[in-house]
Structure formats: C-alpha cells, structure tokens
Amino acid sequence: MNESERKDEEDSDISLLLKLAGPREKLPQELKQNWESVFRQELKAAAKSRQSRRRKWIAGVAATVAFCALLLNFIPHSPAPEPVTMVRVSSLSGSAAMTGVDGKTTELEKGMHIATGSLIETGSDSRVGLNYGGYSLRIDINSRVTLHASAVHLVSGQVYASDAVQRIGLTQLNITTPQGSVRDIGTQFTVRVSAEGTVATVRQGIILVDTGASEFQIEAQRGSAARLWVNNMGEVQSTQVSATGENWRWIYALVEPFELEGKSIYDFLQWSVSETGGELVFSRASDELYARRVLLHGSATGLDPERALLTVLEATDLKAQRQGDTLLVSSRR
Amino acid sequence: MDDISDNTALMQLSRDRRLAARVVAGDERALRQFVDEYFPRLYRYAHHRLRNPADVDDVVQVVLAQAARRLETYRGEATLLTWLIRICRHEISRQLHRDTRDSDLMVPFLNDDLLRSVVESIEVEGGSTPEADSRRLELIGLIQTALDQLPERYASALEMKYIEGLNSIEIAELMQISDEATQSLLARARRAFKEVCGEALHTALQV
Numbered sequence: 001m002n003e004s005e006r007k008d009e010e011d012s013d014i015s016l017l018l019k020l021a022g023p024r025e026k027l028p029q030e031l032k033q034n035w036e037s038v039f040r041q042e043l044k045a046a047a048k049s050r051q052s053r054r055r056k057w058i059a060g061v062a063a064t065v066a067f068c069a070l071l072l073n074f075i076p077h078s079p080a081p082e083p084v085t086m087v088r089v090s091s092l093s094g095s096a097a098m099t100g101v102d103g104k105t106t107e108l109e110k111g112m113h114i115a116t117g118s119l120i121e122t123g124s125d126s127r128v129g130l131n132y133g134g135y136s137l138r139i140d141i142n143s144r145v146t147l148h149a150s151a152v153h154l155v156s157g158q159v160y161a162s163d164a165v166q167r168i169g170l171t172q173l174n175i176t177t178p179q180g181s182v183r184d185i186g187t188q189f190t191v192r193v194s195a196e197g198t199v200a201t202v203r204q205g206i207i208l209v210d211t212g213a214s215e216f217q218i219e220a221q222r223g224s225a226a227r228l229w230v231n232n233m234g235e236v237q238s239t240q241v242s243a244t245g246e247n248w249r250w251i252y253a254l255v256e257p258f259e260l261e262g263k264s265i266y267d268f269l270q271w272s273v274s275e276t277g278g279e280l281v282f283s284r285a286s287d288e289l290y291a292r293r294v295l296l297h298g299s300a301t302g303l304d305p306e307r308a309l310l311t312v313l314e315a316t317d318l319k320a321q322r323q324g325d326t327l328l329v330s331s332r333r
Numbered sequence: 334m335d336d337i338s339d340n341t342a343l344m345q346l347s348r349d350r351r352l353a354a355r356v357v358a359g360d361e362r363a364l365r366q367f368v369d370e371y372f373p374r375l376y377r378y379a380h381h382r383l384r385n386p387a388d389v390d391d392v393v394q395v396v397l398a399q400a401a402r403r404l405e406t407y408r409g410e411a412t413l414l415t416w417l418i419r420i421c422r423h424e425i426s427r428q429l430h431r432d433t434r435d436s437d438l439m440v441p442f443l444n445d446d447l448l449r450s451v452v453e454s455i456e457v458e459g460g461s462t463p464e465a466d467s468r469r470l471e472l473i474g475l476i477q478t479a480l481d482q483l484p485e486r487y488a489s490a491l492e493m494k495y496i497e498g499l500n501s502i503e504i505a506e507l508m509q510i511s512d513e514a515t516q517s518l519l520a521r522a523r524r525a526f527k528e529v530c531g532e533a534l535h536t537a538l539q540v
Binding site: 014017024025032035036039043046050185292 | 359
C-alpha cells in the first residue's frame with residue numbers, strides 16, 4: 001500500500017469513528033449557570049479559608065510590617081498616578097450638556113472626547129451613549145452622572161452598562177450611587193437612582209452590589225434578569241424581572257444603526273447579541289458557514305435589535321431561538 | 334512522544350498552571366475561560382458514564398466544589414482536564430461504589446493496525462443486540478472523551494470535516510485561517526486524535 005492509499009484509509013477510519021460518535025453534546029445553559037454559581041461560591045469559601053490560615057502568619061510578622069511602614073513614612077515618595085480612562089460620546093439623542101472640572105458647560109456632540117471629572121446631564125428628551133474605557137455606557141433621560149477615571153458616579157437617573165465592546169484599559173466598571181456601589185463581572189446591567197434609593201438590574205452575568213454594610217452578588221438567571229433594590233435606610237430587596245422588553249427598550253434609542261447592506265448574516269447576528277445580550281451559538285457548523293457566506297441587502301434602520309432579528313432572519317434560511325443566555329441559530333430546513 | 338509533542342505538552346501544562354493560579358487569584362476572565370472550557374467537557378465525561386441527568390448534575394456539582402477548594406494545590410503535574418477528570422472519576426466511582434483504582438483510560442497510542450481493527454470490529458458489529466448497543470454507547474463515550482482531550486480547535490476541525498462533511502476550504506473560512514493552515518491543522522488533529530484514543534478503544538473493544 002502506498003503512502004497516499006494509507007492516508008486515505010486512515011482518513012476513512014477516523015471518519016467512521018467520528019461519525020459513529022456524532023457531534024459532542026452541548027452543556028445545557030441552565031446546568032452551566034448552576035454549576036458556575038456553585039463553583040464561584042466554593043472559590044469564595046476557599047479564599048476565606050486561605051485568608052484565615054494566613055491570619056496567624058500575618059500576626060507573627062505584624063510587628064515587623066508596622067516597623068517597616070513607620071520607616072517608609074520617613075522616605076519621601078510621589079503619589080500613584082491617576083489611571084487614564086478614555087471617554088467618548090458614541091451616540092446622542094436630543095441635546096445634553098457636560099460641565100467640566102473648570103465649571104465650563106458645553107453641549108455634547110457625537111464623537112466628542114470627555115475629560116474625566118466632568119458632569120453629564122441629560123434632559124427630559126435626551127440620552128447619551130458613551131464609550132467609557134471600552135464599556136458601552138448609556139445615560140437615560142433626566143440623569144446626572146459624573147465620570148471619574150476609575151468609577152462612574154450616578155447622582156440621579158439611570159445608566160446602562162455593557163461590556164460587549166472591546167475594553168481598553170478598564171478591567172471592571174464601578175458605578176457608585178448615594179446608596180453604595182455596583183461593580184460588573186462581565187455583564188449587562190442598569191443602575192437607577194431616585195429619591196427612594198438605588199435599583200440595580202442585571203440581565204447577563206453577575207454584578208456585585210456594595211451597600212457599605214454588606215456586599216451582595218446578584219446573577220442573571222436563565223431567561224430573566226435579577227434586580228436588587230437598596231433604599232435610603234440600607235434595606236435590600238431582590239426580585240426577578242424580564243431580561244427583554246419595555247424596561248430595556250430605552251437603551252436601544254442609543255444603538256448605532258447597523259448598516260445591513262452588504263454585511264453577512266453572521267455580522268448582523270453578532271451585532272444583535274452584543275446589543276441584546278447573550279452568546280451566539282450555531283446548531284451546526286454548516287449553519288455558521290451559511291451565516292458567514294450570505295450577504296444581506298436592504299435596511300433595518302428604525303428597528304431595535306430585538307425586532308430587527310426577527311425581521312432580518314425571516315428573509316433567510318436561518319431561525320433564531322433564545323435559550324437563556326444563548327441565541328441558538330439553526331437552519332429552517 | 335517526539336520533541337514537538339513533548340513541547341506541546343509542556344506548553345499546555347504551563348498554560349494550565351497559569352490559568353489555575355489566575356482563577357484562584359480571582360481573575361474574572363480566567364474564571365470565565367475555565368467555565369467555558371472545562372464545564373462542557375466535565376459534563377460530557379459524566380454524562381457518558383452516568384446517563385441519568387440528575388446524577389450528572391449531582392456528581393459534577395460535587396466535583397466542581399472539590400476542584401474549587403483544591404485548585405490552589407494544582408501544580409501542573411497533569412493537565413487541568415486530566416486533573417478534573419480524576420476528581421470526577423473518583424466521585425463517580427464513589428457514587429457507584431466502584432473500585433477507584435482503575436488505570437487511566439487515556440493512554441496513548443493508536444497505531445494504524447489497531448485503528449483498522451477497531452474500525453473493522455465496528456463494521457462487523459452492525460446488528461442491534463443489547464450487547465452491541467452497549468458496546469457502541471461505550472465506544473461513543475470514549476471517542477467523545479478523546480475529542481475533549483484535544484485542543485478545542487483540533488476537535489472542532491475534526492467534527493467539521495468528518496461529522497459535518499465540510500471540506501478544508503469551508504473549514505478554513507469558519508476558522509478564519511488559510512486553506513493550507515487548515516490542512517496542517519487537520520493533519521495534527523488526526524495525529525493527536527489517534528494518540529489519545531488509542532488505548533481506550535483497544536481496551537473497550539478488546540481487539
């Protein structure tokens with residue numbers, strides 16, 4: 001048998017084995033979420049246990065450390081440099097103003113760079129979309145937000161944050177409010193501040209809400225969003241709300257329209273999940289191949305990402321179904 | 334194993350050590366990577382051995398709880414997948430009251446003669462007797478576990494080519510690499526697949 005024949009035979013043998021086995025099963029999203037929750041809890045418990053083990057050791061060297069710290073106080077040193085966070089206006093609806101650290105007020109324009117320390121105010125008919133250190137940060141109507149290098153302070157109103165954009169510099173977004181702070185762990189969430197308190201709602205991933213007295217981890221569940229409400233007394237309530245629909249629609253007013261003409265279905269689907277949350281999964285590789293090859297024509301201007309998904313796929317051989325955090329795309333045939 | 338395989342294995346171990354350390358340190362991206370990469374593999378491993386979904390859920394939860402507690406002790410003596418599977422196998426054995434001293438299933442190497450005889454035995458076992466069905470299920474489990482032992486790009490490329498029937502140009506397009514790189518990737522994937530599933534198939538089919 002020559003080399004080529006041997007390779008052909010080997011190829012058909014491997015083919016037979018793999019065909020017999022079929023495609024590997026996918027881990028159901030619900031199990032994945034439950035297991036991740038278990039894993040995170042145990043990691044946290046293990047970290048606490050490590051900390052406790054270290055305490056004895058720390059006590060042993062505490063005196064030395066205190067002595068060193070005392071010494072360091074006598075050595076002149078310069079303060080740590082303030083981190084730099086790039087902030088740019090990515091979308092704008094209506095007119096909104098920015099007040100800089102020098103007290104000067106300027107009307108915002110799309111594409112404008114914003115210096116940290118500035119206060120942004122929106123009116124009853126205006127919203128602002130920002131690229132904040134690579135995060136998509138959207139400010140709802142009647143809101144006041146101060147942008148710092150390492151945190152966003154929401155004085156009043158509502159913001160939406162998504163890490164779907166490629167982040168530059170920032171690894172975690174921290175939104176502070178009069179009632180505490182909200183930190184993201186790879187997620188999409190809103191924070192609303194009113195006279196009654198702070199409401200944090202997460203529809204994808206996990207956020208940590210710190211009330212000053214305690215820290216709460218809230219996690220979006222399969223097909224629904226988790227909400228935590230903290231009032232001015234520091235009392236906390238949690239509920240489940242819808243992950244799509246009217247409560248979230250305001251964020252789409254700031255979506256930069258997707259130019260459909262000449263783009264592939266794949267590009268469109270990626271855009272759609274980056275806006276609506278979740279992970280894009282194809283039933284088969286051939287479905288993904290189809291999505292990458294077929295180019296779209298026409299326009300989806302005026303449609304929000306949820307509605308555009310239904311309308312655009314209608315004209316193709318693909319269908320999409322949301323399963324928890326996953327947008328599952330498969331062939332209609 | 335040749336030098337290239339040795340280097341690849343060392344790189345994998347080093348990468349796994351770093352990943353484990355970052356997860357223990359609370360690095361969110363590392364945790365995300367760990368979840369996305371290893372949870373589906375653990376699921377398939379447990380699923381092929383337990384079948385009952387409730388048992389799979391119970392066992393994997395215990396495995397992950399143990400892994401989270403022990404992750405700081407992981408030193409990269411074996412790959413993270415092997416380390417996790419060992420915990421999983423122990424937990425399954427405990428659950429089924431089985432002896433846990435079985436040797437590793439993933440011992441390399443499948444030579445051409447062995448591969449051929451395995452394939453011939455599948456072809457002969459075309460009938461549907463309970464015994465043949467059981468052997469077939471066992472074999473499917475072994476093949477899929479072997480695929481999970483490979484780097485994900487290798488496993489995906491093999492699935493696309495042999496299960497979905499895509500050609501190398503189509504695979505290249507999906508993986509966003511050149512046709513030449515795809516052919517090279519497929520050749521490496523085939524070799525790795527033969528290595529990892531060899532002894533497992535040999536044992537299972539008693540050829």
